[in-house]
Amino acid sequence: MSNPATARRRIAVGILMFLLLTAGGFAALRWAAGPNENLLRAITGANRSLLLAAAGLVLLELAFGSARFWTLGRVVHPGFRWRDGLHANLYMIFFGGVTPMQLGAGPAQYLVLRGKGLHAHDALAVLGLNWLGGLLAMLIVGGAGLWYLILDGDVVLEGILQGLIGMVGVTILAALAVTFFPRPITRLLVRIRPLRRGRVGHRILRAIARYRRTLAEFRLTGRGREGWILNLGVSIISLLLRCSIGVVVLMSLGVQADAVSMVARQAIQFSVMQVAPTPGGSGVAEVTTIGLMTGIVPSTLIVSYTVLWRFFTSYTGILIGGVVVMRDLYRGTSKAGGESARRGPSDGADSRA
Numbered sequence: 001m002s003n004p005a006t007a008r009r010r011i012a013v014g015i016l017m018f019l020l021l022t023a024g025g026f027a028a029l030r031w032a033a034g035p036n037e038n039l040l041r042a043i044t045g046a047n048r049s050l051l052l053a054a055a056g057l058v059l060l061e062l063a064f065g066s067a068r069f070w071t072l073g074r075v076v077h078p079g080f081r082w083r084d085g086l087h088a089n090l091y092m093i094f095f096g097g098v099t100p101m102q103l104g105a106g107p108a109q110y111l112v113l114r115g116k117g118l119h120a121h122d123a124l125a126v127l128g129l130n131w132l133g134g135l136l137a138m139l140i141v142g143g144a145g146l147w148y149l150i151l152d153g154d155v156v157l158e159g160i161l162q163g164l165i166g167m168v169g170v171t172i173l174a175a176l177a178v179t180f181f182p183r184p185i186t187r188l189l190v191r192i193r194p195l196r197r198g199r200v201g202h203r204i205l206r207a208i209a210r211y212r213r214t215l216a217e218f219r220l221t222g223r224g225r226e227g228w229i230l231n232l233g234v235s236i237i238s239l240l241l242r243c244s245i246g247v248v249v250l251m252s253l254g255v256q257a258d259a260v261s262m263v264a265r266q267a268i269q270f271s272v273m274q275v276a277p278t279p280g281g282s283g284v285a286e287v288t289t290i291g292l293m294t295g296i297v298p299s300t301l302i303v304s305y306t307v308l309w310r311f312f313t314s315y316t317g318i319l320i321g322g323v324v325v326m327r328d329l330y331r332g333t334s335k336a337g338g339e340s341a342r343r344g345p346s347d348g349a350d351s352r353a
Helices: 004-033 039-044 048-078 082-097 105-115 120-151 156-181 183-190 193-197 199-220 224-253 259-276 282-293 302-343 347-352
Strands: none
Touching: 004 282, 004 302, 039 302, 048 082, 048 105, 048 120, 048 224, 048 302, 082 105, 082 302, 105 120, 120 224, 120 259, 224 259, 224 302, 259 282, 282 302
């Protein structure tokens, strides 16, 4: 993001990938559902009051998602505000939506946290604990949903659930290892002779040591433990709000469904999207609707439901985040241009004149 023009080109490529994969996912969904659905009629005929309620849930989910950063950021930086957490959250949503495997979300959040006054090791600790809190919330909500579906006798999802448990389990174990056991990782890096002797290596090892001290602060101090517990609670509420959007969207189309079953399936679907290799889960989100929502959403409404569900749970946040990101990029370009104008022409230009 140091070069605004390059950043804009990369963002444009990511948006194009997202749109193409999303279009492919909807094409596959439409083919599987059949040509019986009148998409325009279903969407325009949806209950507007319930759609407004879905929009309200989106805003609440954004608020609680931003509070996830605030609960941790204020522990290491007293001046960290909820508004700063909102900035980081919107960057996460946007760059997660326009980069493969959502890999751009982490660096984007890091840059925002650094810009808000956090030291490098503090920003990494906040990001690591926030990520872990999100994974644990997904495990708790998704695990409860899985248990409910098992008790309800739904065995259609058995294959999907087994694969999901494996992926999420490995991811959580890796997150726990990196977050709570940095000492063995440090010892491993110390054995690398070039890293130990070089200037860059010394900086890396020093940063890891500071990172460990920050994690110790979260584990050992009352303020740190409080922030971590609040982060987990807010993460659970944020995920439940996001899962509830699908229930309201389905109701707006005139379908009454078991809300608990819908939330459980939404939690599973969001877990699959979290580990999807595509930008923002594009394509994967649309296709998984076929297996997860069959039997709940009528085949004549499955595409309409998916369009509205994706609009509220993904597209809205990406659009808002995109406005914030492009505004920041534009300000960066304007600032660079203003500084260049104040400096005046270069020496080379003077000599050519």
